[in-house]
Amino acid sequence: MPFTGLFWLFVTLMPLVFLQRLLHREVQAVFLILTRNRQLALGLFSILFFPGVFLHELSHFLMAKLLRVRTGKFSLIPAALPDGRLQLGYVETARADIIRDSLIGIAPLIAGSLFVAYAGIIRMQLNSLWTVVAYGNMELLLAGLRLLPGVPDFYLWFYLVFAVSSTMLPSESDRRAWLPLGLWALMLVALALFSGAGMWMLQNLAPSLNSFLNIIALLFGLSLFFHVILLLPIMAVHRIAARVTGLDVK
Secondary structure, eight states: OOOOHHHHHHHHHHHHHHHHHHHHHHHHHHHHHHHOOHHHHHHHHHHHTHHHHHHHHHHHHHHHHHTTOOEEEEEOOOEEOTTSOEEOOEEEEOOOOHHHHHHHHHHHHHHHHHHHIIIIIIISOTHHHHHHHHHTOHHHHHHHHHHGGGSTTHHHHHHHHHHHHTTOSOOTTTTTTHHHHHHHHHHHHHHHHHTTOHHHHHHHTHHHHHHHHHHHHHHHHHHHHHHHHHHHHHHHHHHHHHHHHSOOOO
16 A cells, blocks of 8 residues: 555645745735734734634643643733744743643644644535545636635635634744654654564554545645635735835835
8 A cells, every 4th residue: 555645744734834934924014014013014913813823822721731731821912023933822831741742732733633624624625626636637626616605604714724724833832842752753663663563564554644644634735725725816915015005025
């Protein structure tokens, strides 16, 4: 059985990370050009992504409580960091072991993926479009896209999926425990292979892992779809606003 899950995971995740950052930069530029006020632009940006930020920070908080890790301040007030990055919210948690720290860090991705799965697959039925893309049938894809606005509450779910998927990726601080945990996992896999369990793992664990990775890739692909759909219009608004006002943000 070909191990395609890892391939599709990278094919969808890498563009999603790039487009998320690009889209955020374009949205901030539009708000800053139109308002000419940094604080107001920051406020509008935070309001636009508030549903996603709320779910992101709430998932950190609930995972910490579930794992019995002490929590501190919980904030949804945006702030500009000294290095120029924008912090839309945060939850203070005590340091724990690498497993609990990793689970707390990945909680937004879990919660966001579950929401994207519910909204995108169940409410909007976008999984059928993923199948069409996989087979490369562009005519059928365009026909499906034209039918999407007819889905009940389509624009509400579209906005919510965009806001959540655009803020669900773990931040640098969320990933602080991933490296040591990953090294431990690699050591365990290496020991298993050295002990002769490689064929058993390939036959019994690889199919389940491959299916899991394909599901995650599907959810990242849905998130990527929303970013692609919105990027070009927002970039166009940026260019028009810059030309009309004579101002631009690089």
